[in-house]
Amino acid sequence: MYRYDEFDHRLVTERVEQFRGQVARRLSGELSEDEFKPLRLMNGVYLQLHAYMLRIAVPYGTLSSRQLHKLADIARKYDKGYGHFTTRQNLQLNWPALKDIPALLDELASVEMHCIQTSGNCIRNVTSDHYACAASDEVEDPRIISEIIRQWSTFHPEFSFLPRKFKIAVCATKNDRAAIKVHDIGIQILKNAAGEIGYEVWVGGGLGRTPIIGKKIGDFIRREDLLAYLEATLRVYNMQGRRDNAYKARIKILVHEIGTEEMKRLVEEEFAAVKARGALQLPDAEVERIKAYFAAPAFETLPDAMPELDAAIAREPAFADWVRANVTAHRVPGYAIVNVSLKPIGKPPGDATSDQMDAVADIAEKYAFSEIRVAHEQNLCLAHVRKKDLYAVWQALSAADLATANVGLITDQIACPGLDYCNLANARSISVAERISERFADLKLQHEIGRLHINTSGCINACGHHHVGHIGILGVDKKGVEYYQVTIGGAADETAAVGDIVGPAFTEAEIVDAVDTIVKTYLDIRKDGEIFLDTYRRVGVQPFKEKLYAAH
Amino acid sequence: MAQHTRKGAQFQAVTANRLADGVVVYLTADNGWSESLQHTEVAEGKEAGEALLARGQQFFEPGNLVLDVYLFEVEKTDNGIRASSVRETIRQAGPTVRRDLGKQAELAGVHE
Ligand code: HEM
Ligand code: SF4
Numbered sequence: 001m002y003r004y005d006e007f008d009h010r011l012v013t014e015r016v017e018q019f020r021g022q023v024a025r026r027l028s029g030e031l032s033e034d035e036f037k038p039l040r041l042m043n044g045v046y047l048q049l050h051a052y053m054l055r056i057a058v059p060y061g062t063l064s065s066r067q068l069h070k071l072a073d074i075a076r077k078y079d080k081g082y083g084h085f086t087t088r089q090n091l092q093l094n095w096p097a098l099k100d101i102p103a104l105l106d107e108l109a110s111v112e113m114h115c116i117q118t119s120g121n122c123i124r125n126v127t128s129d130h131y132a133c134a135a136s137d138e139v140e141d142p143r144i145i146s147e148i149i150r151q152w153s154t155f156h157p158e159f160s161f162l163p164r165k166f167k168i169a170v171c172a173t174k175n176d177r178a179a180i181k182v183h184d185i186g187i188q189i190l191k192n193a194a195g196e197i198g199y200e201v202w203v204g205g206g207l208g209r210t211p212i213i214g215k216k217i218g219d220f221i222r223r224e225d226l227l228a229y230l231e232a233t234l235r236v237y238n239m240q241g242r243r244d245n246a247y248k249a250r251i252k253i254l255v256h257e258i259g260t261e262e263m264k265r266l267v268e269e270e271f272a273a274v275k276a277r278g279a280l281q282l283p284d285a286e287v288e289r290i291k292a293y294f295a296a297p298a299f300e301t302l303p304d305a306m307p308e309l310d311a312a313i314a315r316e317p318a319f320a321d322w323v324r325a326n327v328t329a330h331r332v333p334g335y336a337i338v339n340v341s342l343k344p345i346g347k348p349p350g351d352a353t354s355d356q357m358d359a360v361a362d363i364a365e366k367y368a369f370s371e372i373r374v375a376h377e378q379n380l381c382l383a384h385v386r387k388k389d390l391y392a393v394w395q396a397l398s399a400a401d402l403a404t405a406n407v408g409l410i411t412d413q414i415a416c417p418g419l420d421y422c423n424l425a426n427a428r429s430i431s432v433a434e435r436i437s438e439r440f441a442d443l444k445l446q447h448e449i450g451r452l453h454i455n456t457s458g459c460i461n462a463c464g465h466h467h468v469g470h471i472g473i474l475g476v477d478k479k480g481v482e483y484y485q486v487t488i489g490g491a492a493d494e495t496a497a498v499g500d501i502v503g504p505a506f507t508e509a510e511i512v513d514a515v516d517t518i519v520k521t522y523l524d525i526r527k528d529g530e531i532f533l534d535t536y537r538r539v540g541v542q543p544f545k546e547k548l549y550a551a552h
Numbered sequence: 553m554a555q556h557t558r559k560g561a562q563f564q565a566v567t568a569n570r571l572a573d574g575v576v577v578y579l580t581a582d583n584g585w586s587e588s589l590q591h592t593e594v595a596e597g598k599e600a601g602e603a604l605l606a607r608g609q610q611f612f613e614p615g616n617l618v619l620d621v622y623l624f625e626v627e628k629t630d631n632g633i634r635a636s637s638v639r640e641t642i643r644q645a646g647p648t649v650r651r652d653l654g655k656q657a658e659l660a661g662v663h664e
Pocket of ligand 1: 046048053085086087088092164165167182205206207208209246250415416417421422423424461462463464465
């Protein structure tokens with residue numbers, strides 16, 4: 001796994017020291033809130049409804065056991081003993097006191113973590129596939145290039161004050177688990193006919209007020225040129241992006257306004273100029289150096305068939321359920337990928353207690369090479385587990401209330417903090433997700449329904465990815481009362497699409513029934529082998545509309 | 553800042569977040585800040601509301617004790633003062649989730 005070098009370490013500790021001084025001067029009144037706010041945001045500190053909130057970066061969603069133990073400690077010591085894993089693979093603490101944050105950041109720095117670039121109009125945490133290094137059709141570990149981008153973008157002077165925030169995601173398999181097409185830049189790693197690795201570049205995707213699926217502008221950028229190409233794209237955006245209106249400042253609006261072809265032309269032009277200067281060529285040696293950090297762990301040679309495992313599955317239905325939903329094939333025989341659901345029935349999606357974080361860190365240490373992944377669906381993942389250890393892993397997870405067998409099913413929902421925590425919210429998200437989860441708690445029913453993603457956001461900022469949920473729920477405010485607008489047919493994967501609005505919004509009392517009606521309609525009209533999204537794509541929004549509003 | 557009260561609101565109070573820890577507080581009659589809505593001073597009518605807000609603002613600048621000072625609508629009920637909106641009810645009594653913790657556990661009745 002990548003370890004900070006001395007340079008990183010010095011930067012981070014200097015930054016913490018700086019922030020300590022800034023907090024002290026804020027508390028003494030020397031700095032006004034207007035002066036301080038941009039400084040605290042640069043360090044990941046927001047003010048929410050009830051308290052400050054701290055957003056901790058988890059680069060490309062990879063954590064070591066040591067780091068996760070530290071996050072558990074910090075949440076226990078400075079917060080209320082839990083944290084919230086987000087769709088951008090970060091961890092948010094909901095209750096830290098401002099006066100404690102410098103000490104908290106010191107502790108984070110001791111495990112090479114920080115909150116830099118988790119806020120503000122800069123290049124944010126690079127996100128990637130939580131199955132990195134474990135998926136069978138992976139072209140190369142997407143974290144290598146993610147890390148190179150992280151190093152290039154950290155404190156990049158030219159790109160610290162962009163028109164708006166900038167999010168990059170990287171994917172190296174056919175199945176896109178990183179939602180690259182709804183990012184400002186999405187990178188798809190490819191291999192050409194000659195066996196060389198290159199990068200497809202998608203630009204201008206995003207959610208928020210104006211959801212747009214990214215457009216492809218680069219077909220096959222060679223490895224040594226990738227940073228030059230990204231620099232060119234960012235530069236075009238930095239020069240041409242709108243700064244007059246925050247809602248129109250994302251790169252997606254620029255691409256939309258000037259068109260994909262023009263964007264491509266401008267980027268190519270700038271790319272040629274950057275290349276001519278030659279400064280940003282990525283040397284092979286550097287790539288190799290970074291690659292070494294992400295070398296696959298020492299896998300054993302094992303048989304893929306595992307009679308003991310089959311016997312345990314046959315013997316114990318609860319274990320069988322868990323294997324069926326949460327365990328996925330690994331590229332190496334005898335190994336499996338374990339998804340750890342943070343979606344217990346009736347509980348907040350993405351929350352984990354300190355005790356649970358410790359438990360996962362311990363399990364990873366014992367059974368998964370001390371490595372934990374955060375998935376953008378707000379779950380955790382143990383990427384490399386020996387099949388012969390699955391039963392023990394399941395038992396250990398069960399003991400920590402972490403064995404909910406629902407990954408990819410209807411109760412595995414994404415939800416933003418919403419009005420329960422968020423200062424910008426119109427309506428609650430988490431409590432809606434909790435009630436939906438209770439409604440569909442029956443596992444047999446969940447499997448009958450099959451893969452179905454419900455995503456909920458508490459306002460149009462779309463942190464809960466509602467536009468790309470198979471069913472999306474958006475909280476709106478009507479005179480201080482919570483209402484929910486429903487979309488269907490969204491998707492965040494390689495078939496990315498923005499959902500269709502079904503009609504007028506539902507009240508808080510109606511919303512769970514509305515979801516139920518959509519699901520029942522689908523079950524009635526689906527053809528064999530279809531998941532919800534297939535049925536929607538075949539029939540469109542109309543049949544759902546009719547059922548939803550028939551009674552109105 | 554977004555508007556959290558309503559034109560024509562009869563009763564209003566002033567809230568803020570405490571600078572040092574972000575905790576929700578309410579302006580009291582003796583110019584203190586209480587964590588309990590029940591201790592807040594309630595202003596009746598537009599002018600009293602504006603006066604109360606101006607008093608509260610002093611503690612942001614130059615007072616430096618709180619931030620995000622604003623007026624919100626309340627109701628006086630037999631069971632004490634209540635916030636009118638869902639948002640302010642959640643600020644008062646904590647998230648409606650994780651009811652085992654914090655304010656939401658202490659003020660369990662408010663979200664019922
Ligand atoms: C609780 C404090 C939060 C605040 C104040 C906040 C604020 C915002 C804002 C203002 C936007 C819209 C930006 C734009 O369209 O230009 C946004 C988008 C977004 N946020 Fe958050 N957010 C918060 C929490 C979260 C959480 C918890 C997650 C993950 C669950 C998250 C992930 C995202 C994502 C994925 C988007 C949309 C993608 C895009 O940028 O187009 N945010 N957020
Ligand atoms: S979508 Fe809105 S309510 Fe939800 S976290 Fe983002 S800003 Fe807050």
